Amino acid sequence: xxxxxxxxxxxxxxxxxxxxxxxxxxxxxxxxxxxxxxxxxxxxxxxxxxxxxxxxxxxxxxxxxxxxxxxxxxxxxxxxxxxxxxxxxxxxxxxxxxxxxxxxxxxxxxxxxxxxxxxxxxxxxxxxxxxxxxxxxxxxxxxxxxxxxxxxxxxxxxxxxxxxxxxxxxxxxxxxxxxxxxxxxxxxxxxxxxxxxxxxxxxxxxxxxxxxxxxxxxxxxxxxxxxxxxxxxxxxxxxxxxxxxxxxxxxxxxxxxxxxxxxxxxxxxxxxxxxxxxxxxxxxxxxxxxxxxxxxxxxxxxxxxxxxxxxxxxxxxxxxxxxxxxxxxxxxxxxxxxxxxxxxxxxxxxxxxxxxxxxxxxxxxxxxxxxxxxx
Numbered sequence: 001x002x003x004x005x006x007x008x009x010x011x012x013x014x015x016x017x018x019x020x021x022x023x024x025x026x027x028x029x030x031x032x033x034x035x036x037x038x039x040x041x042x043x044x045x046x047x048x049x050x051x052x053x054x055x056x057x058x059x060x061x062x063x064x065x066x067x068x069x070x071x072x073x074x075x076x077x078x079x080x081x082x083x084x085x086x087x088x089x090x091x092x093x094x095x096x097x098x099x100x101x102x103x104x105x106x107x108x109x110x111x112x113x114x115x116x117x118x119x120x121x122x123x124x125x126x127x128x129x130x131x132x133x134x135x136x137x138x139x140x141x142x143x144x145x146x147x148x149x150x151x152x153x154x155x156x157x158x159x160x161x162x163x164x165x166x167x168x169x170x171x172x173x174x175x176x177x178x179x180x181x182x183x184x185x186x187x188x189x190x191x192x193x194x195x196x197x198x199x200x201x202x203x204x205x206x207x208x209x210x211x212x213x214x215x216x217x218x219x220x221x222x223x224x225x226x227x228x229x230x231x232x233x234x235x236x237x238x239x240x241x242x243x244x245x246x247x248x249x250x251x252x253x254x255x256x257x258x259x260x261x262x263x264x265x266x267x268x269x270x271x272x273x274x275x276x277x278x279x280x281x282x283x284x285x286x287x288x289x290x291x292x293x294x295x296x297x298x299x300x301x302x303x304x305x306x307x308x309x310x311x312x313x314x315x316x317x318x319x320x321x322x323x324x325x326x327x328x329x330x331x332x333x334x335x336x337x338x339x340x341x342x343x344x345x346x347x348x349x350x351x352x353x354x355x356x357x358x359x360x361x362x363x364x365x366x367x368x369x370x371x372x373x374x375x
Contacts, residue, residue: 039330263291334373
């Protein structure tokens, strides 16, 4: 399967990609100069993860994801919630790495998940076994020099043989796990779906768009990912990689990863999945614009909320826990008594009292397992 780049016409794309670039840079500059930038970025991770499930036709409550991420679930997590958690963790992982890591060979292998992790684990076990063999070999040499009796020498030789056996077993297990797609369940994975070939074709598209403007390159990368259907069970990864393209080329800087999913959520499915590629690219560009505008509105709302909460700090003791609670509330869509107790190192009863002093809004409407936020 190939993605033809020769028929892309840029004339109709110039205006939307220009507006998208300006909007994204404006948001990035606002975040860089903001006092609530770190909290805003953390909250947008949650928002974008839920929006990613929405784009794929699923629905996850924001409060469920926040509680699940903190380990304070009120019910067993659903399959959709587990996927949203993977999106959330992947976003956090990308922003903690260098800007070009996600699109590199190492980054792509790591982000793909399952098979690579199994191979890496086997490799680690093999290295450990080899290290044990080396240490035992050194011990054998020491025994040969320090022990004069034949019994010590024989025991050292036996240890060396056992170490070599462990290393051979670990290497055999690693080779079996390295078969990748051959070990996958055919009921879950399509046997004829060559993810490696599709991924290489997608990377080839990236190489041929190096001269494109960053926003257009990100839009083409996302459209190519969708058209090539690179991964069977992780279509959401392509949207994060498109955001990584924007981050790599300076449209978004620092720990900020554009919320592509949040913008695409506001674009109709008919436009995002249009038969004509030009219409799809325009829709993606409009999604970038919508993401930047939504980010600016959310930032202003959070800044105002923090200002209102900081007014309640007047006259408080220096040892008051309210400033820490404000930072926690700014970084999370909602907090529970258990989360506040863990972060502020207080009892659950004290956590509920502090929350009451700050005047947060109860978001769940429940008598038990309550949570508060500023939504």
